[in-house]
Amino acid sequence: MQVRLGIETGAARAIGAVSRAAGRGGGTTLPGKLVWKVDPGAVDALAGRLSSGVALVSGTNGKTTTTAMAAEILGTGHRLAWNRAGANLLSGIASALVSSSRADLGLFEVDEGALPEALERTRPRAVLLGNLFRDQLDRYGELEIVAERWRGALSRLPDDAVLVVNGDDPVVGELATRRPNALHFGLDDPRQGRSSLQHAADSKYCVRCGTPYDFAVAYVGHLGDYRCPSCGHARPPLDVRGCDIELSGLLASRFRLVAPAGELEVELALPGLYNVYNAVGAAALALALGATLSDVRAGLEQFNAAFGRFERITTGGKTIVLLLIKNPAGANEVVRTLETGVPPVLVVALNDEIADGQDVSWIWDVDFEPLLAHAGQVIATGTRAAELGLRLRYGGLAAEQLQVVPSLEQALDRGLGLVEAGTELVVLPTYTAMLALREVLVERGAVRPYWDGARP
Amino acid sequence: MNIRVGHLYPDYLNIYADRGNIAVLARRAALRGHALDIHAVGIGQEIDPDAFDLLYVGGGQDREQALVAPDLAAKSEALHVAHARGVAFLAVCGGYQLLGRGYRARDGSFLPGVGLFPHETVAGERRMIGDVLLECELAPGERRLLAGFENHAGRTILDSAAEPLGRVLFGYGNDGESGFEGCRLGRAIGTYLHGPLLPRNGWLADWLLSQALAHATGLQDPTLAPLEDVLEEAAFAVAADRARARGGGRRKRRLV
Numbered sequence: 001m002q003v004r005l006g007i008e009t010g011a012a013r014a015i016g017a018v019s020r021a022a023g024r025g026g027g028t029t030l031p032g033k034l035v036w037k038v039d040p041g042a043v044d045a046l047a048g049r050l051s052s053g054v055a056l057v058s059g060t061n062g063k064t065t066t067t068a069m070a071a072e073i074l075g076t077g078h079r080l081a082w083n084r085a086g087a088n089l090l091s092g093i094a095s096a097l098v099s100s101s102r103a104d105l106g107l108f109e110v111d112e113g114a115l116p117e118a119l120e121r122t123r124p125r126a127v128l129l130g131n132l133f134r135d136q137l138d139r140y141g142e143l144e145i146v147a148e149r150w151r152g153a154l155s156r157l158p159d160d161a162v163l164v165v166n167g168d169d170p171v172v173g174e175l176a177t178r179r180p181n182a183l184h185f186g187l188d189d190p191r192q193g194r195s196s197l198q199h200a201a202d203s204k205y206c207v208r209c210g211t212p213y214d215f216a217v218a219y220v221g222h223l224g225d226y227r228c229p230s231c232g233h234a235r236p237p238l239d240v241r242g243c244d245i246e247l248s249g250l251l252a253s254r255f256r257l258v259a260p261a262g263e264l265e266v267e268l269a270l271p272g273l274y275n276v277y278n279a280v281g282a283a284a285l286a287l288a289l290g291a292t293l294s295d296v297r298a299g300l301e302q303f304n305a306a307f308g309r310f311e312r313i314t315t316g317g318k319t320i321v322l323l324l325i326k327n328p329a330g331a332n333e334v335v336r337t338l339e340t341g342v343p344p345v346l347v348v349a350l351n352d353e354i355a356d357g358q359d360v361s362w363i364w365d366v367d368f369e370p371l372l373a374h375a376g377q378v379i380a381t382g383t384r385a386a387e388l389g390l391r392l393r394y395g396g397l398a399a400e401q402l403q404v405v406p407s408l409e410q411a412l413d414r415g416l417g418l419v420e421a422g423t424e425l426v427v428l429p430t431y432t433a434m435l436a437l438r439e440v441l442v443e444r445g446a447v448r449p450y451w452d453g454a455r456p
Numbered sequence: 457m458n459i460r461v462g463h464l465y466p467d468y469l470n471i472y473a474d475r476g477n478i479a480v481l482a483r484r485a486a487l488r489g490h491a492l493d494i495h496a497v498g499i500g501q502e503i504d505p506d507a508f509d510l511l512y513v514g515g516g517q518d519r520e521q522a523l524v525a526p527d528l529a530a531k532s533e534a535l536h537v538a539h540a541r542g543v544a545f546l547a548v549c550g551g552y553q554l555l556g557r558g559y560r561a562r563d564g565s566f567l568p569g570v571g572l573f574p575h576e577t578v579a580g581e582r583r584m585i586g587d588v589l590l591e592c593e594l595a596p597g598e599r600r601l602l603a604g605f606e607n608h609a610g611r612t613i614l615d616s617a618a619e620p621l622g623r624v625l626f627g628y629g630n631d632g633e634s635g636f637e638g639c640r641l642g643r644a645i646g647t648y649l650h651g652p653l654l655p656r657n658g659w660l661a662d663w664l665l666s667q668a669l670a671h672a673t674g675l676q677d678p679t680l681a682p683l684e685d686v687l688e689e690a691a692f693a694v695a696a697d698r699a700r701a702r703g704g705g706r707r708k709r710r711l712v
Contacts (some may be wrong), residue, residue: 134471134517138585138607142471142517204467210523212467352698358587359605361651364473386690390655393687394479404687 032087032095040121043090046097047106047122052078054106054122055289056115059130059172061330062278063088063109065270066130068306069282071107073291073299078105085451086306089114090121105289112146113139116153127157128164128285129172130277133221133329134202134365136357143202147171154179162288166281167236168223174207176236185240185284186223189255192245192273193217193224198332198367208233220274221329240284242276249341250321250424257283257296264293266300270310274333279303307450308434315446317421320412322437325428326356328365334428339370344426346375347415348392349382349408349433356430360384368395377418379403381411382433408433409440459485459668461494462508465516465524468499469550472607472650474514477546480654480661481510488680490669499527505537510668515549515650525567528554532570539572544667545644548653552638552646553577553610573639573646574615575630583609588627588649589699590637594663601625602657603695604649606637606704612648614639621647626703643667656691658683 035042047054057067064086071082081100083092088111096108110118112132119127129150132143140146154163159180167173167184176182197204197215201222205212211230218224227234245255254267255276268279283296291299305311311322325331325348338344352358372378372395380389380402389404405411408429415425429437441447463478482492497503503511516524535555539545547555556575558568590602602622611631614620620630621638629637630648638647645664647653654661662680669678 137471138605141583142519144517144519205519205523210519358698358702359472359585359607359651361473361476361605364476364479364652364655365470384691384694386687386694387656390687390691391476394476394483394655404690 031098032091032093035094035098036091040090043094043097044121044123046094050081050104050106052105052289053125054108055126055128055285056108056110056118056122056124057128057130057285058110058112058115059128059166060112060133060135060327062130062274062281064306065275065309066128066278066282066285067107067109069279069300069303070128070285072303073282073286073295074105074107074289076295076298077291079103081106081108083108090117093118093122113149116149119153119157123158124161126162126164126285126288127154128281129166129175130281131166131169131221131223131329132171132203133327134362135327135329136359136362138357138359139354143171147175150175164281164284164288166223166277167238168219168225169203170207170213170222170226170233170235171203173236174233183239183284183288184236185280186235186238186242187219187245187273187276187280188238188241188243188258189245190217190225192247193219197222202329206231206233220277220333223277240280240287242280245273245276247271247273247337250337255279259283259287259293261287262293264297266297268300269304272310272333272337274330275310308429308438311447312424313438313441313447315441315444316416318416318419319424320416320441321424321426322434323426323428324431324434325366326431328362331366331368331428335366335368335371338426339374342423343374343376344424345415345418346371346378347411347425347427347429348378348380348388349411349427349429349437350380350384350388351382351430351433351436352384353432356432360387363388363391368392372397375401377401377403379405379411379415381405381408382430385411408436412437412440457490457669457672458493459490459510459665459672460508461492461668462497462503462511463494464497464511464513464528464551465499466496466514468520468524469514469516471515471517471520472549472605473652474512474548474650476652477514477548477654477661478512480652480658481665484658484661484680484683485665487683488665490665499524503531503534503538505534505541505543508538508543509672510544510546510664511535511538513545513547513551513555515551521550521554522567525554525569528570529568532572535570535572539642539644542643542671544664544671545572545646546664547573547644547646548650549608549648552648553612555644555646556612556639559610572644573641574618575612575639577610577612580609580611580632583607584628584632584704586627586702586704587695587699588629588637588703589625589696590622590627590629590649591625592622592660594640600659601692601696602649602653602660603692603699604647604651604653604657605695606648607650608648612639621645624705626699628703628705632705643671651695656688656695658685658688
C-alpha cells in the first residue's frame with residue numbers, strides 16, 4: 001500500500017506539473033482526478049498521514065474566502081495541504097493532498113454535495129459549516145435536501161471532532177444540537193441588521209415546527225437573531241461573536257471579536273458584512289484548532305482577497321474590482337456594498353455553464369434595484385447577456401444606460417473605456433465568467449493565474 | 457383598465473423567481489395603459505371568486521409546499537368558482553401540481569390538491585432537470601414556441617381528455633414520456649417551466665393579460681398593441697438553443 005501510494009502520488013504530481021506547464025486551467029484537479037480514479041482510498045490514506053489532522057469548511061457562500069482566511073491564520077504554525085484554487089470536490093482535495101507531501105494539517109473547502117463523502121474519507125478534527133442558501137437548484141436540489149444529507153453524515157462524525165457552526169442560520173445552527181464539541185459563531189450588532197427579510201430569504205420557517213420565525217435582526221439573508229414564537233426554538237448562545245462592526249464602503253471593515261479566549265479588535269481589508277461572517281467563522285475554526293488570538297489577528301489583518309472575491313486588479317492605470325456573484329443571497333450582499341458611494345460603472349456577467357448553474361432564474365431573485373437606482377452605465381455580458389439585460393431593464397435601468405455585449409473581453413474593454421484613469425470598474429461575474437475574465441487579465445499581464453500561490 | 461391579480465402565498469411559493477413573472481405582467485400591462493393591481497393572498501385568507509381577474513400560484517421547496525397545501529385545498533371551492541367565471545390562472549411548478557387532483561408520494565400516501573387541472577402527480581425516481589422548448593397552439597392555427605427551464609421529480613399524468621400547454625420539442629415535460637408539457641383549461645395555464653417563464657416568452661404574458669382583461673371588461677377578445685421585444689427575442693433565442701443542445705430526455709423522443 002505504501003509503495004503503491006508513493007507511485008500514484010508521484011505520477012499525479014508529474015501530471016499536475018505537465019498540465020500547468022501546458023497552460024491547461026491550472027491542472028488543479030487533474031492529478032487528484034487521476035488518484036481519485038485509480039484509488040479513491042488514497043485520499044483516506046493521505047489524509048490519515050497528516051499529523052495535525054484535517055479541517056473542512058462547507059456552506060453555500062464564503063467557502064473560498066473563509067478557508068483562505070483560516071489558511072492565513074494557521075499558516076504560521078502549520079504546513080498546510082490546502083485546496084486554495086477552490087477545487088472543492090473530492091478530486092480537488094486529493095490534488096491538494098498529493099501536491100503537499102510535507103504538510104501536517106489539511107485545510108479544505110468542500111462542495112456542499114461532496115461534504116458527506118469528504119467527512120467519511122478525511123475524518124476531520126474540525127468542521128466549519130457557514131450557511132445554507134438557495135443555490136443552483138438545478139445542481140444541488142433544494143436547501144432542505146442538502147441539510148438532510150449533512151444531518152445524516154454528521155451523525156457518523158466522532159464526538160471528539162469539533163463542529164463549528166453559524167448559529168445565526170437556523171438550519172445550520174440546529175445541526176450542532178446535542179453535539180458535545182460544538183462552537184457557535186455569529187454576529188452581534190443590531191445596527192448592521194436589515195429591518196426586514198429580503199425577498200429571497202430562505203429558512204424563514206421554524207426548523208422544528210414550521211411557524212414563521214420572529215427576527216429581532218437579520219444580517220445577511222435569513223442569518224440573524226431568530227426566535228420561533230410558537231415552540232421557542234431560538235438562536236443558540238454564541239461562543240465566538242463579531243461585535244461593534246464598522247463598514248467603510250468598498251474598502252474595509254473593522255469589528256471586535258469576542259471569543260472564550262478573549263477579545264480583540266480586527267481591521268479587515270475587505271468590505272461587506274458577509275466578509276465579517278467569513279472572518280468570524282475562520283477565527284472560530286482556527287481557535288478550535290489551537291491558534292492563539294494573536295495568530296487570529298495577524299492572519300485576518302494581512303488577508304487580502306481570495307481570487308475573484310473582491311479582488312482588485314490594475315491595468316492601464318485603471319482598477320478592476322472583481323466581485324463574484326453566484327446566488328441571490330451572495331449577490332444581494334455584493335449589491336449592498338455597492339449601493340452607496342460613487343455611482344459605479346458596472347459590468348455584470350452571466351454565464352450558464354454547469355459551475356454557474358444552467359438555470360439562470362436566480363437573477364430575478366437578486367435585489368438589483370438599489371444598485372441600479374444609482375448606477376452609471378451598465379454592461380450586461382456573458383453567454384446569457386440578453387437574459388441579464390432584460391432583468392436589469394426590469395430592475396429600473398433606463399435603456400440608454402444599458403449595453404448588451406455578449407463577449408466578455410469586449411465587455412471588459414467597453415467598461416474600461418467608460419471609467420476615468422484612477423477610478424474603478426466594478427465587475428460582477430458568475431463563476432466561469434470570473435475565470436474567463438481573469439484569464440484575459442492574466443494574458444495581459446495584469447494578474448497571476450489563480451492557481452499560483454505566490455503573492456502578487 | 458385595472459387588472460386585479462391575486463398572488464397566492466408569495467412568502468412561501470417563490471423559489472424559481474416567480475416575482476419575475478409578475479413584474480413582466482405588470483410592465484407589459486403598463487405599456488398598454490393598464491395597471492396591474494397585485495394582492496398577496498396568504499394562509500388563512502379567504503378568496504373572493506369575484507375579486508381577481510388573474511390568479512398566480514408559484515413554486516416552492518417541498519417543505520414550503522407542504523406548509524401551504526392544506527390551506528390551498530381549503531380554498532378549492534372558491535378557486536373552482538373563479539375559474540368557471542372566467543378568471544385567468546397561471547400556476548408554475550409546485551403551484552401546477554397543487555392545482556391538480558393531488559400528489560402521490562413514494563410511500564403511497566396521497567396529498568389531495570385543488571382538483572382544477574385534470575391531472576395527478578406521482579413522485580418519481582429521478583429529477584427531470586434542464587432547458588425545455590415547447591410548441592403551443594392556444595388558438596387554432598396559431599403555433600408559438602415557448603422556452604423555459606424545468607426541475608421536478610414529480611411526474612404529472614394528464615387525463616386522456618386534458619389539453620396540454622404544449623408539445624415537447626426538447627426536454628422532459630410533464631412526465632418525461634408523454635411528449636406533453638403543462639396543462640391548459642380554458643383561461644388557466646399550469647406548467648413546470650420557469651426561468652422565469654414570462655420575460656423571454658412575451659407572447660404568453662400577453663395571452664394571459666388578454667384573458668385577464670376579458671374577465672375584467674367582459675369583452676370577448678381584447679387586443680393588446682404589439683411591443684418591440686428586441687431583448688426578449690434575443691433571450692428567447694439563446695434559451696431555445698440551450699434546449700436544442702442540452703434539453704433532457706432527448707434520447708427517447710426524436711421530434712424536430
